[in-house]
Amino acid sequence: MERERANPPRDAYRDPGGRTLADYPRPSVAVDTAVLTVPEGGALGIVLVRPGPGDDASARGRHRLPGTFLHEGERLAEAVLRSLRDKAGVTGLDPRQLHVFDDPDRDDRGRVLSVAHVVTVAARDLVIDETKVALVSVDRIPDLAYRHDAIVRLAVASLRAEYASVPDPRHLLEPPFTLHDLQALHEAIAGTRIPRDAFRRAMQGGLTETGRSRRGVVGKPARLFTIRSSS
Amino acid sequence: MERERANPPRDAYRDPGGRTLADYPRPSVAVDTAVLTVPEGGALGIVLVRPGPGDDASARGRHRLPGTFLHEGERLAEAVLRSLRDKAGVTGLDPRQLHVFDDPDRDDRGRVLSVAHVVTVAARDLVIDETKVALVSVDRIPDLAYRHDAIVRLAVASLRAEYASVPDPRHLLEPPFTLHDLQALHEAIAGTRIPRDAFRRAMQGGLTETGRSRRGVVGKPARLFTIRSSS
DNA sequence: CTAATAGTGTCTATCAGACACTATTAG
């Protein structure tokens, strides 16, 4: 796509009424992120910021999602990564946008648009400061500030839809892995049991056999798989 | 949800660094909307704003989606409805949010976040001013300004997903209607032919028979249906 | 009658779940 970039000063544009961009009201824009992970052998969990003494009135005493305000020239995904760098020293995150929450009463500090995001973090990569944040199971969510519970619901539904028919789109498992490991991951995300043989058949199209097996535990050795690259 | 509303002045809040909300950069926020409709006996169409003499440099000579900047205290959905009131005198619209486009180079006028929306309009309700906008088939989209082609693709995919297994979630058809009418609608939205008997069986769970038939045309009279309320 | 469209019964391939069976290891 060819585009001439004149790089004009910000106020060069005037609309039919003679107004510049600066004449339009500009809301504050925040990003708030649901950080989802599956701890070793656990259920689907989410990272929540603990309430603290510096919280404003509307958030007082309640957990909330990690978030930040958008900085000058910053992209939304960059703001998400920046906001998470403090809480979890993780890399390789891939924020996905969920929805913009624009309810004027959502935040008592003023008019704030919140662009909700979701990221998934492999349990092995999640490093959190337990004094600042808590890792909570998604079916034990406390009362959240800023109506963040709606973001949590969207994030969980989004992740479940993604994992419905694909082995590990968010790379939550370290390859190579066994079908047993993969099924445990899917059951944690879905929050339900999955029939063993149906699961195997649903997944095998998306997996590549390594030829190796996991030894050393009781029982028949399980074959190790990796994600099928593409086909 | 109980919340105390102190209704503080906008700058009352100070973050840990002592900054108020006003100290954060606040981008312009626009809404841009894909208006989708199925004209009588036609294919899925979209309303595009024609290029005009008042367009800024980056839009010059290219069609674009109807859009506007967010006004003070206005909700996103309200801005969408306001922007469409000029182009199409329609009511009962139900804007759905698709995605925020935050590419800094997307708009030469400055930093503008665009919150993309989609609405669907029944052909019988769509009144457009042909000098200002054009109704174009979605598979004959011209080169669009502000990278609006990405919004069109999202909007079409969203509508197709909605109609995949539900008779008429967006009320594009005036009830009562025949299965033939409904199938023509679905084929226009999907852009493909659909097997007649499979379609009937897929839809019949979501329909209520009226007991009446449509007469007056050649052939066996077709039964008239309405949408099943709920079950 | 013929042409045209609406409506239905049934066959088949596919797929998900249930279930029973075999396979291979630790101890």
Place this chain on the structure above:
DNA sequence: CTAATAGTGTCTGATAGACACTATTAG
């Protein structure tokens, strides 16, 4: 050997598409 886990073959019921057939109208 037993206990435990991995892996597979097959049955059944639900579903989608193909297809042929019947039904009812206009003219």
